[in-house]
Structures are given as structure tokens and as C-alpha cells.
Amino acid sequence: MLIEIWSDIMCPFCYIGKDHFEKALAQLSFKDELEVVYRSYQLDPNYHHQAGDTTYSYLSQSKGMPIDQVRAMTGQVVQMAKQTGLVIDFDRSIPANTFKSHELIHYAASVGKGTEMKGRLFKAHFEEGLNIEDESVLVTLATEVGLDAAGTKEALSSDTYAYEVKQDLNEAKQIGIRGVPFFLFNRKYAVSGAQPTDAFVEVLEKSFSEWRESNPKITFLNPDKDAPSCTDDSCSI
Template sequence: MLIEIWSDIMCPFCYIGKHHFESALRSVDFANEIEVQYKSYQLNPEYHFIPGETVFSMLRKSKGMPEAQVHEMTAHVVEMAKHVGLTIDFQTNIPANTFLAHCLIHFAATQGKGTAMKEHLFEAHFVEGKNIEDVDTLVDLAVSVGFDASQAREALSDERYAYEVKQDLQEARQIGIRGVPFFLFDRKYAVSGAQPTAAFVEVLEKSFGEWKSKNPSIQHLNEQDGGASCGPDGCSI
């Protein structure tokens, strides 16, 4: 069963929600029958890195919030992250455009490392205070996940991955996604936000149960006493 997740690297609730969802997935006995596909979303596609800009000054300007409210809000997010075992450091966090980071995730996904790349980007952004709009930084992050530097640099300028990111963004608009994280289960059930693990377990069990009833596993009957057949090693007589 396919689960599609729209999220943005600069979204702390996407980071927290990812871990709530993964905790739920580990708790069910059908996890090996679930395919997870991460899709791109940009909270602020027009924003670009400004030297010296902090998340506090960015929020003051973009949200029109007083400084005290900004610090109160970010402190609440930090506490939410701690409950999941995550660290978010807004003191060192660098606001940045995430388009290239999404391109890197799409590239990594072609090698089966999309989830690992996404997690590494979250850590770089929220824990290590790295500028995830900077190409050299992104290449270094790709290398740390196991990619060749030249291969990663080429991917960041490859129109194929840029096109895939744009397709995700367009699909989000068509579906009507207005906030992330946004989880779509089997194109049937949607969950918005960093819901508790128990909520994800409930939707997982419901959606998978319905999907499984329409996609039953192949049952091998009388396998031990099967009739004559032929295979790669020849024919049974």
C-alpha cells in the first residue's frame, strides 16, 4: 500500500511528524507491505537565504509577530521535538530556500536513499545549523549519505529532478494541500499535521485493512503435494 507524504525541510512539524509516523509504522506487523513516498512542498518558495537572517527575525517580518511571541512559539516547538527524542536548535537555524534540497531527495530516492537523505537534511537544518540552500553544503550532505560528490552536484542541476519537484508542488495545489506535513494513505485517507503516533496507527490499520481486502496475498494451496510442473531447474516427473 502506498503512503504519500508532502513535507518541507524548513518545517519543524514535518520533522516531528515524520518521526511520529515512523514510530507508528514500526508498531504494525504489516510494515513490509507499506511503500512510503516523500513528496516536495515549499512553505515559502519566494524566500532565499539572507546572510545574518535568523528564524526569529524572519518570523517577525513574515508573520508580523512581536519578538516575545516568536520566542514563545519556537520554544513550544522545541519542547514538542524533545518528546520525540529530537533536537531543534532555532538559535543556529538558518532560513533558506528548500527547492534544491527537494531535488536532492528526488535524486536520492532513485537510489533507494530518499528517506535517509530527507532525515539527514532535517538534521542539517534543525540540529547542525547548516545552510541547505548552498550547493556545496548539499553536496557534502549527499556524500555523507553515500553518494559521489560529482554525481550529487550533477543531480542538483539536472532538470529531471527539478521537474519532479515542480510536479509535486503542482499536485499539492490540485489536491488542495494548504499545510504540511500532509499524509495521504492509499489515495483514500488524508492526515494533516504532526499527529500523535496513536492517530497514525489507527489510520494505518484502517487503510491497510481495506487495501488488503482488495489486494489479497497469493495463497499457495497443496504446495507440498503440488502437481507436475516445470521451473528453472527443469521439470518434475
């Protein structure tokens, strides 16, 4: 069953939501029958990092809020993350354009490393204060999850994965997504926000049960295990 998740690396609730969602997956007996695909979303596609910008100054300007109010707001998010075991450090985090990060996630997904890359980028941004708009930073992070440096550089310089990012962004508009994280289960049920783990378990069980009814599992019945047959490599003649 397909599960699609629209999120942005700059979004702390996407980081928290990812953690809650993965904890829900770990509780399921059918988790191996789920395909999780991360889709791209940009909260502020027009922003590009400028030297001296901090998360506080960025949020103050973009939301029109005093710095003290921004600090109080982000402090609540820090505590929310702490409760789930994550570290979010707004004193260190650097606001950045995330388009290249999304390209990297698509490239990583093409070799089965999409989830790992997503998690590494979140940690780099929120905990380590790295500039995820910097391509040299992205290449280093990619190698840390097992991707080839040369392949990563080529992926980031080509239009292949930029096209995929743009496709995700366009589809988000068509669906009507206006906030992230946004979870779409089997193209039927949608959940938004950093929901509690139990809520994710509930919707996963409901959507999978309905999906299973229309996609029954094949049961093999072989009364005679020695009956002659052919495989891809040979025939038992």
C-alpha cells in the same frame, strides 16, 4: 500500499510528524507491505537566504510578529520536539529556500535513499544550523547517506529532479493542500499535522485493512514440492 507525505524541510512539525509516523510504522506487522513516498512542498518558495538572516528575524518579518513573541512560539516547538526525542535549535537554524533540498530527496529516492536523505536534511537544518540552500552543503550531506558526490552534483544541476519537485508542488495545489505535513494513505484517507504516534497507527491499520481486502495476498499451495517446473535460469527436465 502507497503512502504519500507532503512536507518541507523548513517545517518543524514535518520533522516531528516524520518521527511520530516512523514510530507508528515500527509497530506494524505489515510495514514491509507499505511504500512510503515523500512529496515536495515549499512553505515560502520566494524566500532565499540572505547573510545575517536568522530564524527569528525571518519569522518575525514573514508573520509580522515581534521577536519576543516569535521566541515564545518557537520555544513551545522546541519542547514538543524534545518530548519525542528530537533536537530543534532555533538559535542555530538558518532560513533557506528548500527547492534544491527537495531535488536532492528525489534523487536519493531514485536509489533507495529518500527517507535517509530526508532525515539527514532535517537534522542539518534544525540541529546543526547548516544552510540547506548551499549546494556544497547538500553534496556533503548526500555523501553522508551513501550517495555519490559526482552523481549528486549532476542531479542538482540538471532539470530531471527539478521537474519532479514541480510536479509535486502542482499536485499539492490540485489536491488542495495548504499546510504540511500532509499524509495521504492509498489515495483515500488524508491526515494533516504532526499527529501522535497512536493516531498514525490507527489510520495505518484502517487503510491497510481496506487495501488488503481489494488486494488479497497470494497464498502458494504446492502439494508436491518436487513437481517439475521452470525458473528464469533453468528447467527441471
